[in-house]
Amino acid sequence: MKIINHIPDFIENRLERLSVKAQLVKNCFVLLSKREIKRLRLVTVAQLFLAILDFVGVLAIGLIGTLSVYGIQSREPVGQLSNLLDFLYLNTFPLQVQVGLLGSIAGLILVFKSLLSAHINKRTIFFLAARSAEISGRLIEKLVFSNFEQIKRRSRFENIFAVTGGVQSITIGVIGTSVNFVSDGILVLVMFVGLLAVDISIALYVAFFFGVVAIVVYILINRQVSLLARRETEFQILNNKTIYEMLGLYREIMVKGVRQKYADEVYKIRREVSEISAKSSFIASISKYVLEIAFVLGVFMFVGFQFVLKDAVGAISSISLFIATSGRVIPAILRMQGSALMFRSSLSAAKPTLDVIGELSSFSFNTTSTLNPRESNEIFTSSIEASGLTFSYRGSVSNALKDISFKVMPGEWIAVAGPTGSGKTTLVDLILGVLKPGAGKILLSDEDPEKFVSCNPGYVSYVPQEIFIVDGTIRENIALGQSKDSVNDERVKECLFLVGLEDLRENLDAVLNLQVGELGSKLSGGQRQRLGIARALYTNPQLLVLDEATSALDVLTEQRITNCLHSLKGKVTIISIAHRLSTVTSADKVLYLDSGRLVALGTFEEVRSKVPNFDRQAQLSGLG
Numbered sequence: 071m072k073i074i075n076h077i078p079d080f081i082e083n084r085l086e087r088l089s090v091k092a093q094l095v096k097n098c099f100v101l102l103s104k105r106e107i108k109r110l111r112l113v114t115v116a117q118l119f120l121a122i123l124d125f126v127g128v129l130a131i132g133l134i135g136t137l138s139v140y141g142i143q144s145r146e147p148v149g150q151l152s153n154l155l156d157f158l159y160l161n162t163f164p165l166q167v168q169v170g171l172l173g174s175i176a177g178l179i180l181v182f183k184s185l186l187s188a189h190i191n192k193r194t195i196f197f198l199a200a201r202s203a204e205i206s207g208r209l210i211e212k213l214v215f216s217n218f219e220q221i222k223r224r225s226r227f228e229n230i231f232a233v234t235g236g237v238q239s240i241t242i243g244v245i246g247t248s249v250n251f252v253s254d255g256i257l258v259l260v261m262f263v264g265l266l267a268v269d270i271s272i273a274l275y276v277a278f279f280f281g282v283v284a285i286v287v288y289i290l291i292n293r294q295v296s297l298l299a300r301r302e303t304e305f306q307i308l309n310n311k312t313i314y315e316m317l318g319l320y321r322e323i324m325v326k327g328v329r330q331k332y333a334d335e336v337y338k339i340r341r342e343v344s345e346i347s348a349k350s351s352f353i354a355s356i357s358k359y360v361l362e363i364a365f366v367l368g369v370f371m372f373v374g375f376q377f378v379l380k381d382a383v384g385a386i387s388s389i390s391l392f393i394a395t396s397g398r399v400i401p402a403i404l405r406m407q408g409s410a411l412m413f414r415s416s417l418s419a420a421k422p423t424l425d426v427i428g429e430l431s432s433f434s435f436n437t438t439s440t441l442n443p444r445e446s447n448e449i450f451t452s453s454i455e456a457s458g459l460t461f462s463y464r465g466s467v468s469n470a471l472k473d474i475s476f477k478v479m480p481g482e483w484i485a486v487a488g489p490t491g492s493g494k495t496t497l498v499d500l501i502l503g504v505l506k507p508g509a510g511k512i513l514l515s516d517e518d519p520e521k522f523v524s525c526n527p528g529y530v531s532y533v534p535q536e537i538f539i540v541d542g543t544i545r546e547n548i549a550l551g552q553s554k555d556s557v558n559d560e561r562v563k564e565c566l567f568l569v570g571l572e573d574l575r576e577n578l579d580a581v582l583n584l585q586v587g588e589l590g591s592k593l594s595g596g597q598r599q600r601l602g603i604a605r606a607l608y609t610n611p612q613l614l615v616l617d618e619a620t621s622a623l624d625v626l627t628e629q630r631i632t633n634c635l636h637s638l639k640g641k642v643t644i645i646s647i648a649h650r651l652s653t654v655t656s657a658d659k660v661l662y663l664d665s666g667r668l669v670a671l672g673t674f675e676e677v678r679s680k681v682p683n684f685d686r687q688a689q690l691s692g693l694g
Contacts, residue, residue, distance in 0.1 A: 099245065102245070109197065128264075128397075131390065194249060198246045212430045213229065213233065218505055232422045235419065240424070247412045250409045254405045254406045258406070280400070283360060283361060284403050361404060452612040452643035454477070454514055456510070456512045458473055458509060460472055461496060469666050471497060473510070476671055481641060482644075484661055485661070488662055488664055529611060539602075544566075570600060613643045613644075614642050651687060669681055674688075
């Protein structure tokens with residue numbers, strides 16, 4: 071009784087799962103244009119034609135078996151066989167010639183069908199591969215131009231998988247296997263309909279026997295494959311993350327003596343991935359062995375029935391047709407099983423990508439691209455104005471910034487100070503347009519920051535606390551994003567001097583082509599940070615934003631950078647976050663944040679008088 075009571079819940083649960091999967095599949099095909107959907111429909115029509123050719127070839131093979139029996143018995147063909155031979159103008163030829171011609175016809179038809187099928191399959195694969203590249207490119211473009219908070223919702227490895235492997239799972243894994251499944255399904259259906267017209271008993275036997283076997287195998291292994299695919303995706307992402315951490319933290323894990331721990335962890339993950347892959351491969355091959363056994367049993371059972379129910383001619387004719395049909399149907403069923411399993415596996419792997427696509431579906435952007443953006447607009451007042459600026463991160467119960475209002479005049483140097491977690495970096499991200507305010511507004515030169523930066527690249531520069539060094543040359547790192555031919559080497563030289571890297575200027579040509587190594591491994595920490603500052607100065611920005619950009623510099627180099635900033639006062643608007651207060655004593659104003667609120671705004675000494683904590687910090691820094 072309890073089992074019966076649970077049946078409605080079970081059915082409802084299964085229907086809900088099917089509905090979710092159906093929506094996922096629909097979302098995959100939504101990525102295709104109407105023209106591309108039409109193209110796939112044409113492929114389906116072509117597959118129908120190929121299936122008909124396949125059946126004609128199989129029918130010819132069945133006729134050969136029947137003719138052979140008549141020849142052995144030295145009898146003339148009668149009934150439908152005689153009419154068919156008349157239709158093909160073969161009745162006047164000797165038996166050997168009839169068999170030879172039918173065999174030739176069957177062979178030509180089946181070979182032609184296979185060649186045409188291979189051609190269509192090739193065109194379809196290349197079409198889906200091109201679509202995969204297009205979707206990846208478009209998705210990367212949307213992700214890059216989306217809100218920074220959108221990117222940070224997932225780890226870098228999840229984002230990488232979503233725009234690469236996940237996209238391939240959609241195009242090749244879901245759409246491609248769907249096309250293959252439908253194509254093979256059409257072949258099986260045509261064979262069944264054709265057999266119904268020729269011999270209804272054979273059609274029903276083939277449909278029932280192999281249908282039951284295929285359904286049983288699918289039910290047994292379907293859930294396992296889906297589960298394994300989901301686990302493999304998770305472990306692949308974890309594997310890439312762990313290896314990246316191990317290589318990036320090499321010095322730390324060496325001195326801590328935990329290199330073996332990391333190596334063991336990677337080995338453990340790789341073992342899991344390998345076992346999952348092995349299980350998936352074995353499960354996928356189960357249907358092959360089951361169908362092979364089923365074919366042998368099916369032939370024995372069919373032969374027995376035929377000789378009991380029919381005479382020798384009818385039995386041999388039916389057996390020949392059954393074996394020929396099975397030779398085409400069994401591979402099709404195997405391919406359908408493989409397509410179904412790959413479909414389930416790919417659908418699981420495609421979900422992260424579909425989630426990202428769904429989140430970005432309403433996002434649109436316009437970009438302005440010019441060869442020389444600095445010459446396209448020379449009028450720029452680098453002012454900043456915030457009014458009632460409020461922002462909170464998704465999932466957070468408190469505001470990162472709350473009701474912030476201030477104004478920065480062109481050429482001013484504003485230092486942003488405050489304890490850890492006060493909202494300094496969040497404010498910088500809002501100024502840069504990387505984040506969008508939840509309430510209030512912030513304007514850069516009287517425009518939305520993101521819009522202004524997009525239309526005027528180079529006018530705003532940013533120096534993060536942790537400089538990301540491109541695996542390339544000094545030139546490529548300083549003139550980031552520009553083609554080699556458009557780089558101004560003299561300007562690179564000036565920037566090297568401004569940040570105190572003149573020791574690299576002895577031989578400019580050699581220095582510009584100096585390879586810095588992966589993540590700047592051939593440079594010291596201070597050199598990497600100065601290289602990041604030189605990169606920011608390269609475009610002669612009118613607004614320079616620095617997020618604790620001198621934290622890795624020695625005192626002398628830090629003083630040199632500070633002097634460089636002093637030389638820019640009045641010409642360039644500067645926003646700087648600094649824990650070392652000695653670097654911002656000459657700032658025009660200090661903007662002090664605490665718990666996301668603007669506590670004080672004024673000169674260095676004015677803020678000291680208003681904020682005891684800031685005054686204590688200044689005293690500890692030796693500023694009196």
